Amino acid sequence: MTILKRGFSRRRVLQTGMAGILATGITPMIFSRGAWAQEFCNNPTGDTVTFGLNLPLTGAYAEEGADEQKAYELAVQHLNGEGDGGLLTLLQPSALKGNGILGKKVAFVTSDSQTKADVARAGATRMIERDGAIMVTGGSSSAEAIAVQGLCQEMGVIFMAGLTHSNDTTGKDKRRYGFRHFFNAYQSGVGLAPLLGQEYGTDRRAYHLTADYTWGWTQEESIKNATEALGWETVQTVRTPLGTTDYSQYLTPILNSGADVLILNHYGLDMVNSLPQAVQFGLRDRQANGKDFQVVTPLISELMAKGAGEAVKGVFGTSNWHWNLQDPGTIAFTKSFGAAYGSPPSQAAHTAYVQALLYADAVERAGTFYPPEVIKALEGFEFDGMGNGPTLYRAEDHQCIKNVLVVRGNESPTSEFDVLNIVQETPREAVAYDPAIFGGDLGPAEPAPICA
Numbered sequence: 001m002t003i004l005k006r007g008f009s010r011r012r013v014l015q016t017g018m019a020g021i022l023a024t025g026i027t028p029m030i031f032s033r034g035a036w037a038q039e040f041c042n043n044p045t046g047d048t049v050t051f052g053l054n055l056p057l058t059g060a061y062a063e064e065g066a067d068e069q070k071a072y073e074l075a076v077q078h079l080n081g082e083g084d085g086g087l088l089t090l091l092q093p094s095a096l097k098g099n100g101i102l103g104k105k106v107a108f109v110t111s112d113s114q115t116k117a118d119v120a121r122a123g124a125t126r127m128i129e130r131d132g133a134i135m136v137t138g139g140s141s142s143a144e145a146i147a148v149q150g151l152c153q154e155m156g157v158i159f160m161a162g163l164t165h166s167n168d169t170t171g172k173d174k175r176r177y178g179f180r181h182f183f184n185a186y187q188s189g190v191g192l193a194p195l196l197g198q199e200y201g202t203d204r205r206a207y208h209l210t211a212d213y214t215w216g217w218t219q220e221e222s223i224k225n226a227t228e229a230l231g232w233e234t235v236q237t238v239r240t241p242l243g244t245t246d247y248s249q250y251l252t253p254i255l256n257s258g259a260d261v262l263i264l265n266h267y268g269l270d271m272v273n274s275l276p277q278a279v280q281f282g283l284r285d286r287q288a289n290g291k292d293f294q295v296v297t298p299l300i301s302e303l304m305a306k307g308a309g310e311a312v313k314g315v316f317g318t319s320n321w322h323w324n325l326q327d328p329g330t331i332a333f334t335k336s337f338g339a340a341y342g343s344p345p346s347q348a349a350h351t352a353y354v355q356a357l358l359y360a361d362a363v364e365r366a367g368t369f370y371p372p373e374v375i376k377a378l379e380g381f382e383f384d385g386m387g388n389g390p391t392l393y394r395a396e397d398h399q400c401i402k403n404v405l406v407v408r409g410n411e412s413p414t415s416e417f418d419v420l421n422i423v424q425e426t427p428r429e430a431v432a433y434d435p436a437i438f439g440g441d442l443g444p445a446e447p448a449p450i451c452a
Helices: 010-022 034-038 062-079 117-129 142-155 185-200 214-228 248-256 269-280 302-312 328-341 347-366 371-378
Strands: 002-004 029-031 048-055 105-112 135-138 158-161 178-180 205-211 233-240 261-265 294-299 316-319 381-383 391-393 404-409 420-426
Touching (some): 048 062, 062 328, 062 347, 117 135, 142 178, 142 214, 158 371, 185 214, 185 294, 214 261, 214 294, 248 269, 261 269, 302 404, 328 347, 347 371, 347 381
Parallel strands (some): 048 105, 048 135, 135 158, 205 233, 205 261, 261 294
Antiparallel strands (some): 002 029, 316 404, 381 391
16 A cells, blocks of 8 residues: 555655654545555546647657647547547457547647757656646657656656657667557568568678667667678768758768668658768769669658658668558548548658557546556557557567568659558568567556656
């Protein structure tokens, strides 16, 4: 049991000690585990419940963030019984009713993270403390996601990560209160490498340009390990600052490096800049070591491919999801998003929408907003109907295990949105792994911290 006087937060109890509380002369209340459900951060007592949308609306990943916001707003509409319902009827199994969450209408507040971890953490803090957010979601940078996930663990608020691809998010930096639907860098590496071997052979020399933060580091490590296992040699790895616009100083040394493949571990606007500049440097028009020079982008989205224009044609990468899949969930979400916004959804939009639904469904199945019970409902949850095939929210690390797409820049696009072709759908069994390889500790779920 946990002893807590009414009006004292758990943090206050820890700071003052029980003796300090008893010294006030006020008799403490004794809460059993079940009674804790009434004493947790932002326990909603009115007729609405608030999501905190923490999004990079400016900075290198702003385009991804804008698409995420559209998807979250669409999810809120559908949860509240508005619009065409989207994927509410396709999630299997599902406890969603289309009348909010546990009968409470869903509202939301938004904060611009600026693609910066410290700004993201500050924004999440405001939404929790000022706006009463019961759940925080979003992010397009893994640095943001890891920072906010740590904060949510401290404050007892569930974090449903948006677009975050670093191995660390559900590896060394995983947290009990954090959940990730998006796939990770390791899965990109093991999903993509076999096809690279088939297309380009096993005798290759690779040069890496890598975004200099947690995602880039783990993406570089993962694709390096996977390609070296094929027989490729890594010539050099070079780090580039997030938000770089002119890559000429990084591209020039490649010409005399002896490399015959350039691997761009870049995302968002970074890749939209680096890939066309690499092509303008003539890298794809030259030969090295008797082979045609190739460029690879291990993680790529529709928004990036569209932004890179002609340069993306023929370039391989991986994606978490693609709007052109033909399963019922993908078709329904693409139709719903397209009707609302006039364009197909990106992979960032898809994972944002799905995360919102998965949180709401877990609350309905738990029958309470009490975070430890919601966490139990999510851990080990096996579901389908969301567009990725059968998916497991793995209990050991809160990583979704599902199929991974290998894609390639479309050589003959039929529209401005027809920029990527699905080359292969790698089954989830082929990209699953032992969560122990990345370490980390989820930490406790109970007692739930009280943020006030």
